[in-house]
Amino acid sequence: MQKKGKLLKTLICGGEVSLAVCDMTAVVNEAIRRHHLSPVAAAALGRTMSATAYLCSWLKEEKSSLSVTIDGDGVGGKICAVGDGALRLRGFVEHPDASLPPRKDHKLDVGGFVGRHGTLTVIRDDGDGIPFVGTSALLTGEIAEDFSAYFLSSEQRPTALALGVRIGTDGKCLGAGGIFFQPLPGASEECLSFIEGAIGKYSNISLLIEEEGAEGILAGLSPETPIEVREPYFKCRCSRRRISSLILSLGRHEAEEILKEQGKISVYCHYCNTAYDFTKEDVETIFSKEGKHEK
Ligand SMILES: [Zn+2]
Incomplete structure (x- = not known):
C-alpha cells in the first residue's frame, strides 16, 4: 500500500x-x-x-x-x-x-x-x-x-x-x-x-x-x-470506469468517428501519467451496456 x-x-x-x-x-x-x-x-x-x-x-x-x-x-x-x-x-x-x-x-x-x-x-x-x-x-x-x-x-x-x-x-x-x-x-x-x-x-x-x-x-x-x-x-480520480462514462457522453456517433480515424480511443491523464486505451470492442461493450440500461 x-x-x-x-x-x-x-x-x-x-x-x-x-x-x-x-x-x-x-x-x-x-x-x-x-x-x-x-x-x-x-x-x-x-x-x-x-x-x-x-x-x-x-x-x-x-x-x-x-x-x-x-x-x-x-x-x-x-x-x-x-x-x-x-x-x-x-x-x-x-x-x-x-x-x-x-x-x-x-x-x-x-x-x-x-x-x-x-x-x-x-x-x-x-x-x-x-x-x-x-x-x-x-x-x-x-x-x-x-x-x-x-x-x-x-x-x-x-x-x-x-x-x-x-x-x-x-x-x-x-x-x-x-x-x-x-x-x-x-x-x-x-x-x-x-x-x-x-x-x-x-x-x-x-x-x-x-x-x-x-x-x-x-x-x-x-x-x-x-x-x-x-x-x-x-490519489488520482481517474479510472477506466470514469473514462468509460466520458466515452459514453461523447455519443455513439462521435466515438465511432474517432475509432475510424485512430483505430482506438486513447485518453491520457496528465495528473498521474496513465494512458487508457479503448479498442473497438471495448467501445462496443460500453454502448451495449448502456442500451440494456435504457430498457
Ligand atoms: Zn489520473
Missing part, C-alpha cells in the same frame, strides 16, 4: 497563531514514481503539493476541492496540483524531465525551473456553486515566497512559510514538506515578531523533516492545543 504523508496542525502563541507542519516525503516519492521527475522537477512539484496540502487542510468538506497552477517562464513549464478536503492530492509538471545545473550554493535551481515571471493561481470550490479564484504574480519562482505573496494579496491572510524537498543521489526524496505560521485575526505584535524570528530557522525544512519528522518539529514549538493529525496522499 502507498505510504501517506502527515500534516499536523495546532495553535501556538497563546492561541493567536495557527501552526502547521507537513511531511510530504511519501507523496513526493509517489509523484516521482508516477512521473519520472528529474530532481529539480520533484523539488518544484513537491513544494507546490506541500502548499496545496496545507490549503486543502482548510477546506470544510471532504469533497470540496482546490487546484493550484504555477505558470512561469522557466524550463519546467506549468506546474499543477489538485487536492480535496480529504487531502487526496495529485499533480504534474509540464516538463518532468527538464533539468538544470545546481545553483552556486549546491541547491536545486527551483527558481530557474519555475521561472521568475508568471502567475500563481488558486481555484477553490467549496461546493457552494461559486468557485473562489485568486491569482498573484510570481516573486522569485522559489515557490515558498510566491505562496507567501499569494496568501497576503489574494487571501488577505499573511502567512510565513518555508517549503523544501531533499532529493538523494538515487533520485528518491529523502525529506519534503513545509511549515506554516498563520497569525489569526487580531494577533498581537509580539506574536508577529515571534513568527518573523522563527521562520528564519526553517530555511532547511526538508533536512529537519528527514531528521526529526513533522512531530519533532512541532514539539520544538510548544503546541498549545491538541494536535490535529491529517494524512495527505497521492
Whole structure:
C-alpha cells in the first residue's frame, strides 16, 4: 500500500497563531514514481503539493476541492496540483524531465525551473456553486515566497512559510514538506515578531523533516492545543470506469468517428501519467451496456 504523508496542525502563541507542519516525503516519492521527475522537477512539484496540502487542510468538506497552477517562464513549464478536503492530492509538471545545473550554493535551481515571471493561481470550490479564484504574480519562482505573496494579496491572510524537498543521489526524496505560521485575526505584535524570528530557522525544512519528522518539529514549538493529525496522499480520480462514462457522453456517433480515424480511443491523464486505451470492442461493450440500461 502507498505510504501517506502527515500534516499536523495546532495553535501556538497563546492561541493567536495557527501552526502547521507537513511531511510530504511519501507523496513526493509517489509523484516521482508516477512521473519520472528529474530532481529539480520533484523539488518544484513537491513544494507546490506541500502548499496545496496545507490549503486543502482548510477546506470544510471532504469533497470540496482546490487546484493550484504555477505558470512561469522557466524550463519546467506549468506546474499543477489538485487536492480535496480529504487531502487526496495529485499533480504534474509540464516538463518532468527538464533539468538544470545546481545553483552556486549546491541547491536545486527551483527558481530557474519555475521561472521568475508568471502567475500563481488558486481555484477553490467549496461546493457552494461559486468557485473562489485568486491569482498573484510570481516573486522569485522559489515557490515558498510566491505562496507567501499569494496568501497576503489574494487571501488577505499573511502567512510565513518555508517549503523544501531533499532529493538523494538515487533520485528518491529523502525529506519534503513545509511549515506554516498563520497569525489569526487580531494577533498581537509580539506574536508577529515571534513568527518573523522563527521562520528564519526553517530555511532547511526538508533536512529537519528527514531528521526529526513533522512531530519533532512541532514539539520544538510548544503546541498549545491538541494536535490535529491529517494524512495527505497521492490519489488520482481517474479510472477506466470514469473514462468509460466520458466515452459514453461523447455519443455513439462521435466515438465511432474517432475509432475510424485512430483505430482506438486513447485518453491520457496528465495528473498521474496513465494512458487508457479503448479498442473497438471495448467501445462496443460500453454502448451495449448502456442500451440494456435504457430498457
Ligand atoms: Zn489520473
